[in-house]
Amino acid sequence: MFKKFMLSCDEAAMICDKNQYGEASFWDKFKLRVHILACKMCKEYTKQNRLLTKAFKKKAGELKEQHICMSAHDKDSLKRELEKVGV
Amino acid sequence: MSEQQPTNTLDPNKWIDNYADYLFNYAVVRVNNSDLAKDLVQETFFAGLKSAKNFEGKSTERTWLVSILKRKIIDHYRKINSKKGQAEVRMSFYDNGENEGRWLEERVPQSWGNDAAKSIESAELQETIDNCINRLPEKYAMVFRMKTIQEFETEEICKELNITPSNLWVIIHRARTQLRSCMEENWFKK
Numbered sequence: 001m002f003k004k005f006m007l008s009c010d011e012a013a014m015i016c017d018k019n020q021y022g023e024a025s026f027w028d029k030f031k032l033r034v035h036i037l038a039c040k041m042c043k044e045y046t047k048q049n050r051l052l053t054k055a056f057k058k059k060a061g062e063l064k065e066q067h068i069c070m071s072a073h074d075k076d077s078l079k080r081e082l083e084k085v086g087v
Numbered sequence: 088m089s090e091q092q093p094t095n096t097l098d099p100n101k102w103i104d105n106y107a108d109y110l111f112n113y114a115v116v117r118v119n120n121s122d123l124a125k126d127l128v129q130e131t132f133f134a135g136l137k138s139a140k141n142f143e144g145k146s147t148e149r150t151w152l153v154s155i156l157k158r159k160i161i162d163h164y165r166k167i168n169s170k171k172g173q174a175e176v177r178m179s180f181y182d183n184g185e186n187e188g189r190w191l192e193e194r195v196p197q198s199w200g201n202d203a204a205k206s207i208e209s210a211e212l213q214e215t216i217d218n219c220i221n222r223l224p225e226k227y228a229m230v231f232r233m234k235t236i237q238e239f240e241t242e243e244i245c246k247e248l249n250i251t252p253s254n255l256w257v258i259i260h261r262a263r264t265q266l267r268s269c270m271e272e273n274w275f276k277k
Contacts, residue, residue: 008188010181014260021234023241044196048203048267048275055207056235059216063116063236070111074125079103082132 007035012042020053094144097151102132106149110156117160119232127163131156161247167229168248180264194268199275212274219269223262230255231262 007015012035018024019032036043070078110131114124134155142151182189190196206212220228230248233239234255241252250258 008181009190010188013264014256017260017263018256020263021241041190041195044198045267048196048199048271049263051199051203051207052263052267052270055212055216058207059213060236060238062213066112066116067108068112068115068121069108070125070128075103075107078107078125078129078132081129082099082103082136085133085136 005031005034007031009035009039009042012036012039013045016042016046016049020049095142095147095151096144097135097139097142097148099132099136099139102135102148102152106152109149110152113153114156114160117237118163123163127156127159130159134159164229164233164248167225168250170226178265178268180268196267197271197276199271203275206275215270215274216266219266219273222269223265227258227262227265230258231266234259 012032015024015028015032019029024032032046036046107128110128111121111124114127115121118124118127131152135152138155146154178194180191180194181187182191220231223231230244233244234241241255244250245252245255
């Protein structure tokens, strides 16, 4: 019973990672909190994980705004390729 | 009675001028590699020509081409996902012995100092993130990107890669543990 309740650091970090996407269950989050009370290393991991999530979100946002075009040169060679097959 | 729906038609002569940029950007965002994206767009146009006779005009030309490109991208994802026999260079962070699941002493997260939160505003950070993601095993990088940067739903990734949610979370966990360590070394402790 007690064993079931206690998380290893590996498991705690796994729940913490899941929680970065808002997908950890209530029960898992509870166990994580208890683990963090006793474990400084995982407390640090959790703190840093939040910061990383913020940084990744920024990147995700930039990607959504990004509009990369195909170069004129590549378009030309693509046109030639398509002509070969009869467009 | 019913109004006839306007039927869309295909005009392959204009595909490149009209859709090459859109499809290219769509692919680059998803595969993170412009050469590969170029190839995928080309394959999409070829496949489109081949199956043009099956076009029913129910969707727009662009939607139809995107659906072909989507299939090509999923095929690419699956290819990476099914690569076997490749030695995975994976760092171990947790004890396997007596203290199973505990942080290995030499890999315990180190403190990042007080400026850590401020430093994520820097534009150079994005480059470091990219470098760290690229150092992950290919499959981890792919799944991590899909979930975190492209922000796909868990269900969608599992369906496309044919993996279970617990598979997905194990991969995400390993990827993030490794990324944290890489970011610590190359950004936060510098």
